[in-house]
Amino acid sequence: MNHDVEKLWELQQALTELGSLEHRLTIKPEEFSSVDDQYTAASDERGRLTQSIEDLSRERRRVDGALQDQQEVLKKYQGQLMLVKNQQQYAAAWKEIDGARRQAKELEEAELKVMADVEGAQQQIEDGSGGFDQLKEQYEQAHEAWQHSLGDLRTEIEKLRVKIEAIEQSVPESLKREFHKIFKQRQGIAVARVINESCGACRVHIRPAVSQQLKRGEMVFCEGCRRLLYGEKVAP
Secondary structure, three states, X not given: OOHHHHHHHHHHHHHHHHHHHHHHHHOOOHHHHHHHHHHHHHHHHHHHHHHHHXXXXXXXXXXXXXXXXXXXXXXXXXXXXXXXXXXXXXXXXXXXXXXXXXXXXXXXXXXXXXXXXXXXXXXXXXXXXXXXXXXXXXXXXXXXXXXXXXXXXXXXXXXXXXXXXHHHHOOOHXXXXXXXXXXXXXXXXXXXXXXXXXXXXXXXXXOHHHHHHHHOOOOOEOOXXXXXXXXXXXXX
C-alpha cells in the first residue's frame, strides 16, 4: 500500500469529519431556535417602528417649514389688501388670501396627522417595551447556554485541525496540492477506496493491470473519475 495515499486517505477522513463538526456549530438547537425566532421578529418590528418615527419626524419638519412659508405668504397678501385701489384689485387680493389660507390649513392638518402618527408609533414601542425586554433577556440566556454547550465541540474541532496540519506536513507539497484540487472539484472525495475491484466513488471497474499497480504500492488514479485509489479492500 502506498504510504502517501494512506496518509491522504487519513487526511480526507479528518477533513470530512471537520466539515461535519463545523456544520454542527451553525445548527441552532430547537430550544434556542424558538426564542431566537421570536426575538428576531420583535427586534424587526421595533426597528420598523423606530424607522417610521424617524421618517415621520423628517416629514413633520418638512411640513412645518412649508407651513411657515405659507404663513409668510398669507401675511404678504394681507398687507397688500390695504393697498388696493379698486374693487377688482380687492377681489383679486382676497382670492390670493383664500388660496393661501386653504394651503395653510391643509399643511396644519398634515402636521397634526404626522404628530399623531409619531405618537402612535412611540406608544407601540412603549407598550411593547416590557415584553421586549423580557424576550431579550430570554434570548441572551438561551444564546449563552447554547454557546456554552458548544465548548466541547470547539475543542474537538481544534484538535482535529492540529491533526490535519500534522498529516499535511507529512505529505509531499505537490501531492498535497493535487489532493486539495481534487477534493474541491470532487465534492470532498479525492481518495476513493477500492471495493470489489471497483472505484468506491464512481463504480468504474479496475482493470487487472491497475490492480497489480495498487498491490505494488504505486500511486494510481481512477480511470473513470481521476480520483486517487486507496487499495484497501473491504467486504461488500
